[in-house]
Amino acid sequence: MTNLEDALGGIDILADGGTIDTAPAKSALDDKINEHFAGAVVRKDLVKAVKGNAIVPSYVLEYLLGQYAASDDEATIQAGIETVRKILAEHYVHRNESELVKSKIKERGRYRIIDKVSVALNEKDDVYQATFAKLGISGVIVDSATVGAHPKLLVGGVWCLCDVEYFHTEDARVSPWILGSLKPIQMSNFDYDGYLDARAKFTTDEWIDLLLQSIGFNPEMFGRRGKLLQLVRLIPFVERNYNLVELGPKGTGKSHIYSEFSPHGMLISGGEVTVPKLFVNNSNGRLGLVGYWDVVAFDEFAGKKKRTDKALVDIMKNYMANKSFSRGVETLGAEASMVFVGNTSHTVPYMLKHSDLFDELPESYHDPAFLDRLHFYIPGWEVDTIRSEMFSSGYGFVVDYIAEVLKSMRNLDYSDRYQQYFTLGSDISTRDRDGIHKTFSGLMKLLYPHEQATAEEIEEILRFSIEGRKRVKDQILRIDATMADVRFGYEPIGGGWTSVTTLEEDEFPTYYRAHRTASSGDDADADMGAEAAGADRGDEGSLPRVDLTTGTDVQIEVEVPEPKLFEGHRDFAENQRGLSYETLLMPYLEGATEVELHDPYVRMSHQGRNLVELLAMIASAKDPADEINFKLFTLLEEEPEYQKKQLQMLNEIVQGAAQQGIKVDVAKDPGGHDRWIRTDTGWRINLGRGLDIFQKSDGGWFDFGNSRQEFRQVRAFGVTYIREA
The missing domain is CATH 1.10.8 (Helicase, Ruva Protein; domain 3)
Structure with a gap:
């Protein structure tokens, strides 16, 4: 280990190993949050x-x-x-202690409780009556002024701080419970201008991390794309009549935000929806959920065999398109956003090969007319299963505060803020354009409410908004071949066309384009046709032919040139799967006897693992009798304790590689932050992130990503291949 330390120019290791402060400490961002949002x-x-x-x-x-x-x-x-x-x-009233709480109210005469209160109109007696969910009492008289001030009491119920009194009378028709006071648990006001002024004090990255911490997640566990996917879940709270769908594996927190995040959202089971409950009860004229809540989310929405009400589907389609619904001869309007979340039971390539990405929906909702009303499809398969280390211990907005901020911005429209820099494709339909605009407006309100965004920042969220709508439209094209195909993309003012693809389209191009309509004119169709023709070929390097004199098959040998390695730059999107060093690097390293790797960040255990996996691939590809010289240029950790662990790790890697015929020399990297590979066969590979392209995982032995790199999600990165000789 001493030689490694000398080679890297390390600092002295403390004799006792030093100490590490394990007490949690506030980050610089936490300090900044408390400085500008004190009390909120x-x-x-x-x-x-x-x-x-x-x-x-x-x-x-x-x-x-x-x-x-x-x-x-x-x-x-x-x-x-x-x-x-x-x-x-x-x-707080626990249901199993309700009798004890009732006793306290009776004995004291008046007692304060926290409970969920719902109110209904008793038409027979012409009074409003409250029901307390946990306390288990009903028929409590509520005055009209209270109901008028808090109409959500009539639909779904509201958590409240209540003073409840007890007064018994001989009249059995009169409830002994009296509502002394009621205060919904939500803020009454906030300073919006102060919110905008404080936003300007944060960088975009800091602000996104603040929003992630406000949701309750540790931003360090997410890449940029992963953070944006989480924030899309907030758009229904900030954008009126926004229609969102998220389908994906279980346990990814799809419904959490709609049940826990805001007092303005209502989460209901997809199987419990009826027309009167959701829209209007024609018998008494009472409005349903969409008339009182900003967001109505349908949990467990997926399930092919679920029974559905055709009338509900029809009225929902009209509402999602026109923001209105009919009650007899009268047409009513509402502003509630609709969110549909459900679990998938198949992988993405399976769905693309056999059906479409909406395949899990009930049959009545697997309808192009309904699906075309959706503004964005969150690819739930990209979202990690929630683990304990993903939760934040940092500072975030008090949920009620940010909920009121988002509610206030529902009156604003930021959908045209991109137009000074970009224009959408001319063949994008009105409905596609509306979906893109609403998502873009929502992300602008969330990220740049002060409207101070650069052209690059605006381009990022415009592209993201287009992708989400494209995912919807591409799947509709599989279901309805009569729908016109759309070229999704945008054009910078005075610039060239930029097309937008979905991540699964890049990952599984063959399956993604397999069900395109014949009118799509996709180059992929021609490629697939060529592949199909190639499927009839015989062994590599020969073509099957029939000898016309004997009628027997013969093989005609043809010379197949070696495939030419790609030269140039390639970018890969965050959350993409199917990538590995074997496909990205090994074709360029084969035949090399000397390899240089410049990567200043081979410090942490997962970075050491990346290096070991590359060395193992090189060792397995070479002749066992050959030896390869591998030169690693990196930097040491500054903290003595971490430096000691790094040196131990590098020493073990050097010894392990030597046993496989790879001589690893470690030296100090003179180049700073640049990361690249050079071989004695004339290739230089510039690595945007070095070897550290894979996202963090829980590292469990039963995680398939631990066995094969192509099963891991990657971070966004780029690679440039340069032929130097």
Whole structure:
């Protein structure tokens, strides 16, 4: 290890190994968040600390934490946690303790509780009556002023702080329970101009990380594309009448935001929807969920064999297209966004090969007219299964605060902000354009509410918005061959055309384009035809022919030139699968006896693993009797303890490679941050991220990505292949 240390120009290792401070510390971003949003943010790990066995939404707990623990002072936080715990212990109603709480109300005469309250009109007696979900009481009289101030009490119910009184009378028709006061758990006001001014103090990366922490996730566990996919889930809260679908594997947190994030969203089971519940009850004229909630989300929406109400599908199609629905002879309008989330049971290539990406939907919804109303399709298969290390311990907005901010921006329209830089393709239909515009407007409100975005930043979210709508339209083309194909893309003002593809289109081009209509004119069709013709070929290097004199098959030998290696630059998208060093690098390393790798970041264990996997591929490709010289240029960690671990790791790699006929020399990289490979066969490969192209995973032994690189998701990166000799 001493030789490695000398070669890398390392600093002295502490004799006792040093100490590592394992206490959690605030990041620079956390300090900045507290500086500009004091009182409106809370440490996100506190929710778990206070929740216990209280089955309440996160926004209820964060409302309380925002009252007592919205600070960066540890003493204040701890005092606030104890206060909130005390409030929950004394006032939150557990269903199995409802009789005890009733007793407290009776004995004290008046008692404050936290419960979910819903209100219904008793037409017979012409009064409003409340039902308390946890306490288990009903028929409690509510005055008209309270109902008028909080109409959501009539639809779905609202979590509230209530003072309940008890007064018994001899009249059995009169409820002994009296509502003394009711306060919904949500903010009443906020400073929007202050929000915009504070946003300007953050970079785009910092702001995205703040939003991720506000949702409850650790931004370090997500790449840029992964962060944007999470933030698309917020667009229905900030954009009126936004129609979103997310289908993907179980356990990726598809429904969490709609049940926990905002008091303005309602999550219902897809099987519990009826026309009266969702739109209007014709018998009494009462509006349904869309009239009171900003977001109505349908959980467990997928399922081919689920029974559906055809009338509901028809009225939903009209509402999603026109923002209105009929009640007899009267037409009503609403602003609720519609979100559909469900699980998939097949892989993406399987769905593309055998059907389409909407294949899991109930038959009545597997309808081009319904699907064409969707503005964006979140590819749920790109979202990681939620793991404990993905949750944030940093600071984020108190959920109720950001929920009110997003609600206030529903009145704004940012859909034209790209037009000073870009124009959409001329053959994009009105409905496609609307989908792109609404997604773009929503992302602009979320990321750049102060409207200070560069052309590059605007291009990023415009491209992302186009991709989400293209995913919808491409699948509709598989279902309905009569629909006209669309060329999705944009054109910079005064520039050339830029086409947009979906990630699964790049990953599985053969399957993705297999069901395109004949009018699409896709080059892929011609390629597939050529591949089909090639399938009849015999062994490599020969073509089957029939001897006309004998009628028997003969082989005509033809000379097949060696394939020419690609020269130039290639970019790969975040979350893409199917990539490996074997396909990216090994064709250029074969035959080399000397290889140089310049990568200053071979420090962490996963980076060492990347190096080992490359060396193992080189070793397996060479003749066992040959030896290869491999020169690694890298840099040492600055912290003594981490440097010691790095040197141990590199030493083990050197020894292991030597046993396989690869002599690894390690030296200090003089080039700073550039990462590249050079071979004695004349190739130079410039690596944007070095070998560190794969996303972090939980590293469990049963993760298929641990066995094969092509099963891992990658980070966004580029590779340039240069022939130097």
